[in-house]
Amino acid sequence: MEIVEIIALSMGLAWASGINLYAAVFVLGWLGSSGNLDLPPELQVCSDPTVMAAAGFMYFVEFFADKTPGVDTGWDTIHTFIRIPAGAILAAGAVGELGQSAEVIALLLGGTLSAATHATKAGGRVLINTSPEPVTNWTASVTEDVAVVTGVWSALNYPILFLVAMCLVLLIMAWLLPRIWQGVKLLVTRLKKLIRKRE
Numbered sequence: 001m002e003i004v005e006i007i008a009l010s011m012g013l014a015w016a017s018g019i020n021l022y023a024a025v026f027v028l029g030w031l032g033s034s035g036n037l038d039l040p041p042e043l044q045v046c047s048d049p050t051v052m053a054a055a056g057f058m059y060f061v062e063f064f065a066d067k068t069p070g071v072d073t074g075w076d077t078i079h080t081f082i083r084i085p086a087g088a089i090l091a092a093g094a095v096g097e098l099g100q101s102a103e104v105i106a107l108l109l110g111g112t113l114s115a116a117t118h119a120t121k122a123g124g125r126v127l128i129n130t131s132p133e134p135v136t137n138w139t140a141s142v143t144e145d146v147a148v149v150t151g152v153w154s155a156l157n158y159p160i161l162f163l164v165a166m167c168l169v170l171l172i173m174a175w176l177l178p179r180i181w182q183g184v185k186l187l188v189t190r191l192k193k194l195i196r197k198r199e
Helices: 002-033 041-047 049-065 071-094 100-128 135-157 159-198
Strands: none
Touching (some): 002 041, 002 049, 100 159, 135 159
């Protein structure tokens, strides 16, 4: 059972990091510092007050950036270089006690999972930004925030249920991601045509 819990924590952190890294780190740190979770040695730094303060501040910034059409896409673009490696590192840190081979496996799987969730979020946001009203942005962003907190909590408290749910989410993402990126390509093509017409 302990192995299942470690896998759920590792992949849960990777999955959540691809959506909202700062919320994932803050929740993890809060659970560790409040005594609700015994963090693996490699992740105990997350419960350091300065790390929690930094994660909390960045989550505050992201909370507003993520809900502003256009700004959210720029934010996601920059965070391609932050969320994916951080998700890989957190995943590896969660399995550190199992040995180096487990860390490397978690690093690879965690990075891939973070990349997939980040790509789904970022691509979806590009398409959502074509809508003129802000409600869809706010709804998507709040849903993502709730999903991250709920996902990390579920991974820790109901690891088997979380892993089953994550497998279902991955199947949905595998179906959805090609369609999202097809939509993004179509949008870029239309924008290029519009710019050429104006020239």
